[in-house]
Amino acid sequence: MSGMGSKMLELDDEDELKDFRACFVDDRSGVNYLDGNSLGRLSRAARDSIMTAIDQEWGVELIRGWEHWGELSFAIGDTLAAELLGAASGQVVVADSTSVNLYKVIMAAHSLVPDRRVLLADLNDFPTDRYILEGIAKANRMELRFIATAMDEPVVADDFAPYLDDDVAVVVLSQVNYRSGALNDLAQIAYTVHSVGAMLVGDLSHSVGAVPIALDDDDIDFAVGCTYKYLNGGPGSPAFLYARRRLQAELTQPIWGWFSARDQFTMAPGYEPVAGIGRFLVGTPPVLQLRALEGALTVVCEAGIERLRAKSLRQTELAIELFEQVLAPHGFRLASPRLGPERGGHVSFEHPHAQELTSILLRDHRVLVDYRAPNRVRFAPSPLYTSFAQVYEGIMALAKAVES
Template sequence: MDLTRAAAEACDADDPLTGFRDRFTVDDDLLYLDGNSLGRMPCETPAALAQVVEQEWARGLVRSWPSWIGAAARVGDLLAAGVLGARPGEVLVGDSTSVDLYKLLVAATDARPGRDVLVCCADDFPTDRYLVAGVAQARGMTVREVPADVDQGLDPAVLAAALDERVAVVVLSAVAYRSGALADVAAITRTARDAGALVVWDLSHAAGAVPVDLAANGVDLAVGCTYKYLNGGPGAPAFLYVRRELQEQLRQPIWGWFGQRDQFAMGPAYDPVPGIERFGVGTPPVLGMAAVEVGAGLVAEAGVDRLAAKGRALGELVVALADAWLAPHEVALASPRDPARRGAHVTLAHPQAWQLTQALVDRGVVPDFRTPDRVRLGPAPLYTCFVDVWDAMDRFREVLATGAHEGYPTERARVT
């Protein structure tokens, strides 16, 4: 691979997605490689929010509810068709990822009576593990945390060995939050189904960055956030997916009036509406959904397959430059080397990762830090240039070569 800046410029010139960068608010002085934590703001988002605030709310007031009340399913259908590879009526937007995961985890557990074990990955995102532990404790169940390599991700054979007739539900991430390791969603789903268990997939680091093809992969249940690669903004509502054939079999635990059949009849007893809307709870976050609709629309327009191809190419550039420039300074790749086994972010390990992260931020590069000693680089393919990656890695090289990070306190000193 040609590692010159001119080669990176040539990649940008050939990039079929290059025009999408102009549709985001971009500070050209900032090399932003944290799109896997919070995506940039689309240029269309302020106008979309202003329409809701200044026209629908300020002028329409309660008369605007006819257009708001179906937004959770409407935006869900946009995600289904353009991002998730799902069918209409299988995705609903609303609540947070944690709340949506709780709803599906409890509903799936109830659908497997007589089974008393929940399975999760020991290296999964903390909230996912906490929720599994909380549901298990409340129901007198047992948790099996399956070990995983912090860099390479979950071994499907290790997971298979943990599955038996006692397992009700498995909770896993399609892309590991720390390393970016990509799970084989289809194969793992089949393995769990053969054992009689349901899988709830967390797509937070996958949606909008890699193809997930929920219908084609036979996925039953999934959740995910919209503020990373889908660019819905901080605190944007999450989404949940329930395969159509399962919807009538499941009853989620939070019985709110937006999941009620004929909700305005104000009936005395809860009777869930047929279809995906039975997984709704309360009044939908109208402003948040307006922003999600813009971000999801851009992803759908760009095409997930094209985004995934560019994401792999950006990741390969990160890896190649790290090998050439950073490895002599004790930086090691902490993600799968095979791009087919990675999502859209790449993680690097160094004993002083926290100090390096702070030194980079002070030099106009925004990565993020993950314990114990990881620098995570997330060049979101919708708006990140190849030259952005080259320049960021060049500054990374300079920090290491000059020892500029040595003057920063350790994370422990920062906390205390």
């Protein structure tokens, strides 16, 4: 395998994104970090941005900072739209958490088709998505239908078709499956969902910053996503919300807050929403976290989603090649699509002792990856700061861990 090690050095030397590793703060932990789809690393730009907000804005401007803080949710939303989401301006806003935004857009979507009483989702989707849907269904006496898909392969329109009828109001689906990394074709799903008059909500939490997204061209109605994974916005960084422009004037947003009120400072007794995407705001935006995200996005946008996707595919391909050589003989099973176009930014390996192996990796080999129930080790190289050598070292460490 020494020849393979030399190949890694060559790949890293040829990597056109290699200089971006220097954009992140020095890692003093000594950990080989392969968990970028859970929490991205801290960039120097994010740290500088939040420190400027603390020292110069909060520290000096005090309440006068609201002269420009109020625009952050919209400005960062437009940056996400243009650079990473394939959407025109005025359709994305950054606020609240993914869970809260998901609740808002599901209810807003239902307000457009109020006579329909069925919600539809994938049983293998992320827990929050399912829990939010369960709560909405119970509170509003709606029916919740789940389809059970092959988790390790993309969901296709035919999976949904038997469950779709003229009583389905909203379909919720992640673009990338959080366990397997399977990449779903949202455009194809949207076409099928719209054929029965239902609305589609996409969860982009595991895809934004990892794969190209085209919300406008794919005719997606609503979408949500977090910013602390591949976008490196930091723990608790605010989520984003997309609502197609043609729907905004007709929908009803369920959480009526001060920041979405028309003529906010008149303090009027009755609620009247502001026009446009701003009607999805609720309370005071988290300024310090928005500033951190603003800084973090400068690095992601400079690299560009096409280059990020190309490197991500090559790194996950490498992980699969190494899996076949050193993991499969030890009883591992590839739990992700083999074909690049069907795969997001991470790969999973299934093993009966996956949880124990994840702990051994960190304790004995200083490799930090993810465990996902019931039996998966999840590898997520982030192309901005993960080298090819780190991918190689991580897979080899997993092979040593199972041998022990």
